[in-house]
Amino acid sequence: MIRAVLFDMDETLLDRQASLRAFAAAQYSRHRDRLAGLSVDSFVERFIELDNNGALWKDEVYRRILDEHRIAAIDPQSLLAEYIAGFHCFCQPFPGLGEMAAELIADGRRLGLITNGLYPFQWRNFQALGVAHSFSAVLVSEKEGVRKPDPEIFRRALARLGVTADEAVFVGDNPEADIRGAQRVGMRTVYRPNRFWPECPLADAVCTDLHELPAILRGFEVGP
């Protein structure tokens, strides 16, 4: 019996690329007058490119965009402050998140989240997805003082859900932090492909659409 399902957030439940695009376009609109010479499309595309799936922190993203266009009328730190304060207003879930969460709970499973990132930034972003009431444990690495793939954060989440590793499945998009990390503590894994890491042969299953997850987990219980 799978008694708990643990999820990564960014690019697993949260469509981070779409959310970033929506945020960046709105931010551009607010500062259009001071971003002379830069179109909304070039601002958004450069923002996404430099972010590189979260590899570059936003203060550097903003500093580079402004430097590249010799824009001195805006301080990169003020753009960063807007991002930290307001990104959650643009956070969009992948299709089917609410239905999937309800179906997993109806199947008798508890839900948990482990996300690497800042607190309360990531907490607010998760609240914005509209399913937080269905989750029994939410762990944000900055608050926990430990981050994926450290086994400690997975063990801590399992303890809070009151389940053992073999009773839990981890769902994530990062082959190292999510999939290998969860496997090291003995959890089964479901991989969510994204364009940065298209394959992960280590995972026990692949889920391209959240609607499919309840059936994938029932398949684990039936066996191969």
Ligand SMILES: [Mg+2]
């Ligand atoms: Mg992720």
